[in-house]
Amino acid sequence: MVTSSPVEMPVKVLVVDDAPAVRETVKKMLELYPEFHVVGEATDGPEAVEASQSLQPDVVVMDINLPTLDGISATSEIVRTSGAAVVMISVEGETEYFRRAMKAGAKDYLVKPFSPDGLAEALRRAVGDRQVSMRGAALGKAAAVVGARGGVGASTVALYLALLAGTKEKPAYLVDADLELGGLELFLDVDPPLTWEVVVQKGWTRQPERIREGLGEAGEGRVKLLGAPSLPHLADVVDGPQKPEAGRSYVRETLESLRSLGGPVVIDGGRGFREGQLEAMEGAQLVVVVTTPGVHAVAAARKVLLVLEEALGKTAGEMAVAVNRFDPAQPPPWSDLEEALGRPVSLRLPLEPLLPVAADEGKPLLLEQKKSRWLEALEPFVAETWTRGEAPLEKPRRLLPWRKGGR
Numbered sequence: 001m002v003t004s005s006p007v008e009m010p011v012k013v014l015v016v017d018d019a020p021a022v023r024e025t026v027k028k029m030l031e032l033y034p035e036f037h038v039v040g041e042a043t044d045g046p047e048a049v050e051a052s053q054s055l056q057p058d059v060v061v062m063d064i065n066l067p068t069l070d071g072i073s074a075t076s077e078i079v080r081t082s083g084a085a086v087v088m089i090s091v092e093g094e095t096e097y098f099r100r101a102m103k104a105g106a107k108d109y110l111v112k113p114f115s116p117d118g119l120a121e122a123l124r125r126a127v128g129d130r131q132v133s134m135r136g137a138a139l140g141k142a143a144a145v146v147g148a149r150g151g152v153g154a155s156t157v158a159l160y161l162a163l164l165a166g167t168k169e170k171p172a173y174l175v176d177a178d179l180e181l182g183g184l185e186l187f188l189d190v191d192p193p194l195t196w197e198v199v200v201q202k203g204w205t206r207q208p209e210r211i212r213e214g215l216g217e218a219g220e221g222r223v224k225l226l227g228a229p230s231l232p233h234l235a236d237v238v239d240g241p242q243k244p245e246a247g248r249s250y251v252r253e254t255l256e257s258l259r260s261l262g263g264p265v266v267i268d269g270g271r272g273f274r275e276g277q278l279e280a281m282e283g284a285q286l287v288v289v290v291t292t293p294g295v296h297a298v299a300a301a302r303k304v305l306l307v308l309e310e311a312l313g314k315t316a317g318e319m320a321v322a323v324n325r326f327d328p329a330q331p332p333p334w335s336d337l338e339e340a341l342g343r344p345v346s347l348r349l350p351l352e353p354l355l356p357v358a359a360d361e362g363k364p365l366l367l368e369q370k371k372s373r374w375l376e377a378l379e380p381f382v383a384e385t386w387t388r389g390e391a392p393l394e395k396p397r398r399l400l401p402w403r404k405g406g407r
C-alpha cells in the first residue's frame with residue numbers, strides 16, 4: 001500500500017563529485033543542517049545512477065564534470081529512473097551549461113564556490129514542500145494519454161482511466177495538459193477550482209500540499225482535477241514565452257509534486273508536441289497513444305510512437321497503444337494493424353454510442369452505473385497500468401501504415 005508519512009524525516013542526499021575534497025566540503029556543509037542526511041557518495045556518472053536507485057536519495061548534489069558519464073547525462077538518467085531531484089554544481093558559470101543542466105532535469109545550478117546556506121537553500125527548493133515527507137512514500141505512477149489525431153478519444157480514455165484508478169480514499173489526480181484547448185471539466189460537469197496558469201503564477205509547482213489543497217474533487221470524490229488554462233493564450237504562462245522563469249519546467253515540476261502525493265496521476269496530454277506536452281510525456285511512466293483504426297490515424301500514431309521512442313527514449317514497457325472506436329461488427333485486422341504500428345495493441349476499445357451522450361451531459365458512464373463493453377475493455381488495463389513492468393522493445397516492421405483490404 002502506498003502511504004505518505006506526515007512525520008518530518010531528514011532529506012536524504014547523495015553527493016557526486018570525482019574530487020574527494022569537494023565531496024568532503026559538501027558533507028561538512030550539510031552537517032550544519034540537521035534536516036539533511038548524506039546517505040552516500042559517488043565519484044562518476046554510472047556510480048551515481050546506480051546509487052540513486054539503490055540508496056533512493058531525495059536529492060543528488062551532482063558535479064557537472066565527471067569521468068565516464070558526464071554529470072548532465074547522469075542527471076537525465078537519474079531523473080528518468082529514480083524519484084530524486086538533482087542540484088548541479090559546477091565551476092562553469094556559462095549559460096550554455098546551465099541550459100543543458102536544466103534541460104536534463106536538474107532543479108538548480110550552483111557555481112563553485114558556494115556557501116553552506118546557498119547549498120541548503122537550493123536543496124530545500126529542489127525537494128519542494130516538505131510538509132509531505134517523500135521519504136518512505138512511494139511516488140504515484142503517472143500515465144499520460146495522448147491522441148494520434150484530434151477527436152480520437154484521448155480525453156475520454158484519460159477521464160475513465162482516472163475514474164477507474166481513483167477511489168474516495170485515494171483519489172486519482174486527473175491533469176488536463178491539453179494546455180490550449182483542454183476541457184476535461186465539461187466531461188465531469190464541474191468548474192475546475194485550480195487551473196494550470198494559476199499553479200504557475202502562484203509559484204506552487206514545487207509545493208504538493210498547496211496544489212492538493214487547491215484542487216477540487218470531481219467524479220464523486222474519485223478524482224481531483226487540475227484544469228487546463230482558462231484561455232488558450234494562457235498556455236504560454238505554463239510552457240511558453242510568458243513563463244515567469246524561462247529555465248524552469250513547470251509541467252514537470254507539477255507532475256512530480258502530484259506524484260509525491262502518492263495517488264495515481266493521469267494526464268490528458270492532448271495531441272501535438274508543445275513543450276508542456278513533451279514534458280508531460282517525459283514525466284509519465286506510461287504513455288498511452290490513442291488512435292482509431294483508420295489509416296491516417298494509425299500513421300499518425302506511429303509517428304507519435306517514434307517521437308516517444310527516439311526523442312524521449314521511452315522503452316516498450318513505457319508505451320501502450322489504444323485503438324478506440326472500432327466497429328465490433330467489423331473489427332479491424334488486428335495483426336496487420338499491429339504490424340503497421342510496430343507495437344502490440346494493448347487496448348481494444350469498441351464504438352460506444354453512450355459515450356458522447358455521457359460526455360455532453362457531463363455524467364460519466366461509470367458513475368451512472370451504466371453497463372458498457374467499452375468500460376469492461378478498459379478495466380483490466382487499469383489494474384495492470386499501475387503495476388506494469390518492462391517489455392522488450394519492438395521495432396516497427398512495416399514502413400507503410402495499415403490499409404484496409406490488403407497489404
Ligand SMILES: Nc1ncnc2c1ncn2[C@@H]1O[C@H](COP(=O)(O)OP(=O)(O)OP(=O)(O)O)[C@@H](O)[C@H]1O
Pocket residue numbers: 147149150151152153154155156157178270271324325326349350351352353355356357359374
Ligand atoms: N469508443 C467511442 N465510441 C463512441 N464515441 C466515442 C468513443 N470514444 C470517444 N468518443 C466520443 O468522441 C468525442 C471525442 O472524444 P474526446 O474528446 O475524448 O477525443 P480527444 O481525442 O480528446 O479529442 P480532442 O482532439 O478534441 O482533444 C467525445 O464526444 C467522446 O464521447
Ligand SMILES: [Mg+2]
Pocket residue numbers: 154155156178268270
Ligand atoms: Mg481531448
